[in-house]
Amino acid sequence: MKKRLLLDVDEVICFTGFLPLINEFMNTNYVIDDFKDYFIDEIAIPKDRFEEFNNFINKRNLYENAYVLPHAIETIKILNEVYDIYICSSCINPFDIKGSGKLFLNKYNFLLKNLPFIKPEKYIFTSVKNLFIADIQIDDRLSNLDGNIETKILFPSYHNKEITDNELKNKGIIRAGYDWKDGWREVGNILLNDLENSDKPKIYNYHK
Numbered sequence: 001m002k003k004r005l006l007l008d009v010d011e012v013i014c015f016t017g018f019l020p021l022i023n024e025f026m027n028t029n030y031v032i033d034d035f036k037d038y039f040i041d042e043i044a045i046p047k048d049r050f051e052e053f054n055n056f057i058n059k060r061n062l063y064e065n066a067y068v069l070p071h072a073i074e075t076i077k078i079l080n081e082v083y084d085i086y087i088c089s090s091c092i093n094p095f096d097i098k099g100s101g102k103l104f105l106n107k108y109n110f111l112l113k114n115l116p117f118i119k120p121e122k123y124i125f126t127s128v129k130n131l132f133i134a135d136i137q138i139d140d141r142l143s144n145l146d147g148n149i150e151t152k153i154l155f156p157s158y159h160n161k162e163i164t165d166n167e168l169k170n171k172g173i174i175r176a177g178y179d180w181k182d183g184w185r186e187v188g189n190i191l192l193n194d195l196e197n198s199d200k201p202k203i204y205n206y207h208k
């Protein structure tokens with residue numbers, strides 16, 4: 001039986017159009033690595049313009065021009081041959097609960113288009129990720145990696161660079177490097193290089 005893998009979406013498969021929309025709204029030129037905190041709107045948007053900003057982004061599709069992370073699709077496609085992959089992703093914006101329904105639809109359409117080899121029956125849209133029994137979980141937020149999972153992988157991101165190796169070691173979490181640009185190469189090395197030769201997918205071509 002294939003091992004079960006829970007896979008996050010935002011900041012792992014893609015960056016949504018959120019930051020480009022912040023730049024459009026504020027007339028700024030931020031790049032993602034300018035931020036250290038997860039909720040970049042709390043930093044980039046003045047409090048007195050928050051409501052105006054939420055109204056502005058509610059009219060847009062955050063996944064229309066999402067940026068897919070380097071090597072994400074090709075690596076997930078290879079992993080899908082040897083692992084039983086479930087998408088496990090929150091669709092709630094805690095700063096805009098009423099407007100969050102759109103995120104479910106837009107994320108659903110993004111996944112259908114970009115990961116056609118994963119059946120939509122395997123999409124799990126929830127913030128309560130520790131409910132599930134699985135063998136492997138990949139997520140960029142430490143707070144999501146608190147379930148009973150054998151192999152937990154922290155995907156590198158702008159907001160988790162300062163988490164120490166010691167903290168991860170104590171929590172039994174593997175770090176897929178320190179730079180999101182190389183995250184998928186690292187994940188490939190972690191999850192594919194350790195397989196027995198007979199289990200390796202035929203299109204396997206990862207090298208350390």
Ligand SMILES: [Mg+2]
Pocket residue numbers: 008009010011012139140141
């Ligand atoms: Mg995420």
